[in-house]
Amino acid sequence: MTIRLYDTSARQIRDFAPLTPGCVSIYLCGATVQSAPHIGHIRSGLNFDILRRWFAYRGYDVTFIRNVTDIDDKIIKKSAEQERPWWAIGYENERAFNDGYDALGCLPPTYEPRATGHVPEMIEMMRGLIERGHAYEADGNVYFDVRSFPEYLELSNQDLDELRQPSGEGETGKRDPRDFAMWKAAKPGEPSWETPWGRGRPGWHLECSAMAHKYLGSAFDIHGGGLDLVFPHHENEIAQAKAYGDDFATYWVHNAWVTMAGEKMSKSLGNSVLVSEMVKHWRPVVLRYYLGTPHYRSMIEYSEEALREAESAFARIEGFMQRVTEKAGETPEPATEVPPAFAEAMDDDLGVPQALAVIHTTVRQGNSALAADDKEAAVARLAEVRAMLGVLGLDPYDPHWAGEADRGEDLHGAVDTLVRLVLDQREAARTRKDWATADAIRDQLQQSGLVIEDSPTGPRWTLGPR
Numbered sequence: 001m002t003i004r005l006y007d008t009s010a011r012q013i014r015d016f017a018p019l020t021p022g023c024v025s026i027y028l029c030g031a032t033v034q035s036a037p038h039i040g041h042i043r044s045g046l047n048f049d050i051l052r053r054w055f056a057y058r059g060y061d062v063t064f065i066r067n068v069t070d071i072d073d074k075i076i077k078k079s080a081e082q083e084r085p086w087w088a089i090g091y092e093n094e095r096a097f098n099d100g101y102d103a104l105g106c107l108p109p110t111y112e113p114r115a116t117g118h119v120p121e122m123i124e125m126m127r128g129l130i131e132r133g134h135a136y137e138a139d140g141n142v143y144f145d146v147r148s149f150p151e152y153l154e155l156s157n158q159d160l161d162e163l164r165q166p167s168g169e170g171e172t173g174k175r176d177p178r179d180f181a182m183w184k185a186a187k188p189g190e191p192s193w194e195t196p197w198g199r200g201r202p203g204w205h206l207e208c209s210a211m212a213h214k215y216l217g218s219a220f221d222i223h224g225g226g227l228d229l230v231f232p233h234h235e236n237e238i239a240q241a242k243a244y245g246d247d248f249a250t251y252w253v254h255n256a257w258v259t260m261a262g263e264k265m266s267k268s269l270g271n272s273v274l275v276s277e278m279v280k281h282w283r284p285v286v287l288r289y290y291l292g293t294p295h296y297r298s299m300i301e302y303s304e305e306a307l308r309e310a311e312s313a314f315a316r317i318e319g320f321m322q323r324v325t326e327k328a329g330e331t332p333e334p335a336t337e338v339p340p341a342f343a344e345a346m347d348d349d350l351g352v353p354q355a356l357a358v359i360h361t362t363v364r365q366g367n368s369a370l371a372a373d374d375k376e377a378a379v380a381r382l383a384e385v386r387a388m389l390g391v392l393g394l395d396p397y398d399p400h401w402a403g404e405a406d407r408g409e410d411l412h413g414a415v416d417t418l419v420r421l422v423l424d425q426r427e428a429a430r431t432r433k434d435w436a437t438a439d440a441i442r443d444q445l446q447q448s449g450l451v452i453e454d455s456p457t458g459p460r461w462t463l464g465p466r
Helices: 039-057 073-082 086-103 115-131 204-216 227-244 275-281 284-292 304-328 340-347 352-371 375-391 399-431 435-447
Strands: 004-007 012-015 023-032 061-069 135-138 141-144 180-185 200-202 219-226 248-255 258-260 450-455 458-463
Touching (some): 004 248, 023 039, 039 061, 039 275, 039 375, 061 115, 061 204, 086 275, 115 135, 115 141, 115 227, 180 227, 204 219, 204 227, 227 248, 275 284, 284 304, 304 352, 340 375, 399 458, 435 450
Parallel strands (some): 023 061, 023 219, 219 248
Antiparallel strands (some): 141 180, 450 458
């Protein structure tokens, strides 16, 4: 058994070899909390939640760090626009992110550090970089000298001489316009902290280098984040950490975006879909299925149609599970191991689409067993399905989704009463051999999105594709 992952720095899939046998350390760039999350933000958390779950299934002891950037230019700008404290905006949106992660079934991180809680570590890192000749102070700002680090831009595969990075507002005294700010001098009315170089606030890139060092040490296994972070954020993290003396991350794993009309979903484009609104219209487990089942390196083009397809596909899995549970008289426990084909897919760069195909094949096998009245085989297939869904965080019998199931049962009961009245009319027509009326009722129900099955115990309805 070898897990293989696409490493952005190597530009190829590599066998995973942990620094410490049996353990895996992961640092994920988390939320910048200037506003509430859209589904594009949450996709990254979901992809790495599945990666974490797979490592745990494979027997690894996982340390998972997901940071919170609670101070940056955007938060300060929002504070001025809304005339509210920067920390109030940050905390409000941090809670919104955590609500979104929880709603979609993401496990909590091992630690979730905030940037503002680690200023001493940032000062220490800047002091070391200045002493080593990799950084300098100018007008209260502290900059990283990119030409002092020959490996700069290797992650993003760019040429420094062709790179043009304009100076940010207030970033005065740069020796080279491509040097980036690790610390920004204080401005009137902005939050600031005392340092040996005067009062100021952290630069975005410095925060993650310092927090990764504190919680995972000078070397760790995997650094993750969205594809848009490769440059400048992750490139600058590498420069700071390695120039400081850390080995930093062994593997770099990046997830692709959720797009709308071919563009990255973002607040600035005005095309975001807030998680808090989405869960009002779609079951959270369906959203998880929709966002978590494409390959993590594939773009997701958002559409209502795609969401409906995900809803129908998951409903087919749930319908099978419900039928087996009814036949068995109890809920079968998950199998102790997933099928080999599922494991092979997950080991191969977290191949969730291929793993999902194994789930649907197993469901079809289980339905065939039900049709043949083979209870034992049907229960065995359900146990396998539960094991596979559990790895993906999608098992509807998991306690996390219990509340959602309860709400669904209330609605299901009301709909069932209404559908039963119509089905009784259909049965009456069948009894008097009025096949035309019986077929017309069935067709009307199917047009409403219901599938009618005639079983030995009477007609059964389920939701079909919309």
